[in-house]
Amino acid sequence: MGEGIKPEHLNDDPLGRVLDKLYDAGLTEIFIRVPLSAADRFGVKMDSFHLDSTSFHVHGDYGTGTGTDDEASAQSGLITITYGYS
Numbered sequence: 001m002g003e004g005i006k007p008e009h010l011n012d013d014p015l016g017r018v019l020d021k022l023y024d025a026g027l028t029e030i031f032i033r034v035p036l037s038a039a040d041r042f043g044v045k046m047d048s049f050h051l052d053s054t055s056f057h058v059h060g061d062y063g064t065g066t067g068t069d070d071e072a073s074a075q076s077g078l079i080t081i082t083y084g085y086s
Contacts, residue, residue, distance in 0.1 A: 022030060039046060 038044070
């Protein structure tokens, strides 16, 4: 953690203050800025990106995955909507 850090410094008060500052700064902005800064610093090529869509839900009437339109979508690389959760 660093020199001068004592056990009594590690309680929920500093954590709460940090969480408040993160919220005030805007978490989306921070989550964008940090990896872009790291990529720039370490010379990471920016020719592709990955979005982690940990949970993505859709609602409504969609194909069941058994028809020809669904098969054509899957073969063309389009997103195929299926039943279930991530």
